[in-house]
Amino acid sequence: MRFIFKTSYAQDIRLAKHGGHVFWYSALLLALLAAPWLIDEYWLAQLTFVLIYGIAGLGLMLLTGFTGQFSIGHAAFLGVGAYTEAVLTNAGWPFPLAMACAALLAAAVGVVIALPALRVKGIYLAIATLAFGFIVEEVLARWESVTGGNAGLSLGPPAIGDWQIDSSAGFYFICLVIAVAATLGLLNLLRAPTGRAFVAIRDSEISAQSMGVYLAWYKTLAFAVSAALTGLAGALYAHKLMFMSPEQFDIIQSIDLLLLVVIGGLGSVHGAFLGAMFLIGMPQVIALGKDHLPDVIGQAPGLQTLVYGLVLIGFVLFEPMGLYGRWLKIRTWLQLFPFYRRGMFKRQKSFQKSDRLK
Incomplete structure (x- = not known):
């Protein structure tokens, strides 16, 4: 069990809390840098998708996991970025500038959808973001002069000047x-004041507002x-597709x-990438398992959706902290063994608002 004796505020907000963090994250970075020479091209493509979905998961994790704003229309932002990149790249813009414009x-x-969303919360916010997702999808399908409509839009590999990155x-x-x-x-x-406000x-x-947090600004x-x-x-x-x-x-x-952040672990940066690994790896596991199942089950068209639903229900019931929460429990068990208490991570009883008044 590692105990960290903090003697300064700078030590408290340091990214790497101790030498173990520096070692393991450095080892992970070296492994990722060496991946093109260690794995074949197919698995390298899957790892690339994990990184892409991990970045998207970071965005949704910030909104849902750290700010508590529920969204089920986040694919609209993914589509806006993708089509902006395609249109600008086909127009001859350099890759970095087109990517920056896609993010902007x-x-x-996001600001446009945030303005009406400031007045609603909970399930109503989810419905508002869902409606926004349908609107963006319809715009992408109908604006044929720019997006190509349902016929689709193609683009080449990223290029910086005369240097084309096609590998x-x-x-x-x-x-x-x-x-x-x-x-x-x-x-x-x-770790900045903005993140603490989130x-x-x-x-x-109510507590945040009483402490001087301007809700409308920080939600937007x-x-x-x-x-x-x-x-x-x-x-x-x-560019990948x-x-x-x-x-x-x-x-x-x-x-x-949404499945990515829930299964990865709400409220953790690690959970975004763990959820991306699940999202990309689960179809591979299902495809491998089909060969060992009866044809009536293995060839069923809804098998993947069924597995996803069962996994999500399992996590909600038995591991609401997601994959990262499970890893925290395993790590604590290893550190405290044989003195680990079984009820250490037991969830506290939650009360409805009406129960608190009794």
């Missing part, structure tokens, strides 16, 4: 650099930053993103 336009759209390894390194930068940026935001709003809006800012990160992931997503259609950014994609 997605952030602007899988080159694009993987771009995604890795952006994922690391987005993660560090989010971690610094969360968490205060999530825990109690959370939507903008979340949409910008998701739009950034959408720009990378567009090289073809887009409005159906790729429908309600199913939004539910996948």
Whole structure:
């Protein structure tokens, strides 16, 4: 069991709390840098998708996990970023500038949806974001002169001047650099006063407002930053697929993103990437398991949806803290063994508002 004796405030807000963090995260970074030479091209492509979905998960995690604003229309921001990147790249814009514009336009759209969302919360906010997702999908399908409509829109690999990045390894390194930068940026935001205001709003809006937190400003800012990160992931997503259609950014994609943060672990940066690994890896596991199932089950068209639903129900009932929460329990068990208490992580009883008045 490691005990950290803190002697300064700077030590308290340091990203790496102790030497173990420095060692393990450095080892992880080295493994990711060596991945193109250690795994074949197919698995490198899957790892690239994990990084892209991890960036999108960071955006939704900031909004839902840290600010407490529920959204089931986040695929709309992914689509805005992807189509902006495609249109600007096809117009001859350099890759970095087009990607920055994709993030900025997605952030602007996030501000637009945040303004009416300030008046609602809970299930009503979810319905508002769901309606927004349908609107964006319809715009992408109907605005044929720009988006190509239902026929789709294609684009080439990213290019910086005359340098075209058309190899899988080159694009993987771009995604890795952006994922690391987005993660560090989010971690610094969360330990700043802005991030603490986000968490205060999530825990109690009334308490946060009584402490001087301007709810409208911080909720709008959370939507903008979340949409910008998701739009950034959408720009990378567009270059990875090289073809887009409005159906790729429908309600199913939004539910996948929500599934990502819930299963990964709400309220944790690690959970965004753990959830992305689940989202990308689960179809591979299902495909491998089909060979060992009877044909009536293995060839059923709704098998993947059924498995996703059962996994989500299992996590909600037995592990609401997600994959990262399970890892925290395993780590604590290893550190305290044989003195680990079984009820250490037992959830406290929750009361309805009417019960608190009794």
